[in-house]
Amino acid sequence: MKSICVYCGSSPGRLPAYSNAARDLARSLVERNIRLVYGGASVGIMGLIADSVLQLGGQVVGVIPEALSRKELAHPNLTELHVTQSMHERKTLMAELSDGFIAMPGGIGTLEEIFEIWTWAQLGFHNKPCGMLNIEGYFDALTAFLDHAVQEQFVRPPHRSMLIVETAPATLLDRLATYKPTTVQKWVDKAGT
Secondary structure, eight states, rough: OEEEEEOOOOOOSSOHEEEEEEEEHHHHHHTTOOOOEEEEEESSHHHHHHHHHHHOOOOOEEEEHHHHHTTBBBOTTTTTTEEEEEEEHHHHHHHHHHHHEEESSHHHHHHHHHHHHHHHHHHTTEEEOOOEEEEGGTTTTHHHHHHHHHHTTSSHHHHHTEEEEEESSSHHHHHHHTTTOOOSSSOTTTTTO
16 A cells, blocks of 8 residues: 545544544554545644654645635645645545545544545445544444444445454554455345345
8 A cells, every 4th residue: 555545633632642643643654655645734633644744754645625725724845735626526536546544533524534435435436445543432433333234234244344443553554454345246235225
């Protein structure tokens, strides 16, 4: 894997553990010579992970829509910064530039981005790994809900297994690197199950 897209918050969050995890993930990326692709902002966890990768000598590619470049304060010192016309263009470019995807703690946008890219994997639009870095139990309730969705037969077990969840950056990167795409011929039959 040459590039990992990290979805994360434009806020630092409540706990210092979120910032510490961003620094740890940055270190793991640079140690493995993996380029960071992210949302292009200089604030919150987004700015922290970018700054950390850059300080360690790694490469960072930001992708930000014009409408957010002022609100989220586009990072001025990245290896590359792409300014797009829309969110759809942003997400498509981030997907094209990346060999895998990680969601760190973040808000609605972070959740939407990881769910969309995971859905694209389910539909067979790509075969890249998707993961969540579950810091201080941030995603516990969400992963419990996803398991509930499997029990209720709205999500198939092979599709649920496509979303890798770990608590340590290095372990998550190891699992993404050894990911084998799930082959499911269809996600729903004619009866809708």
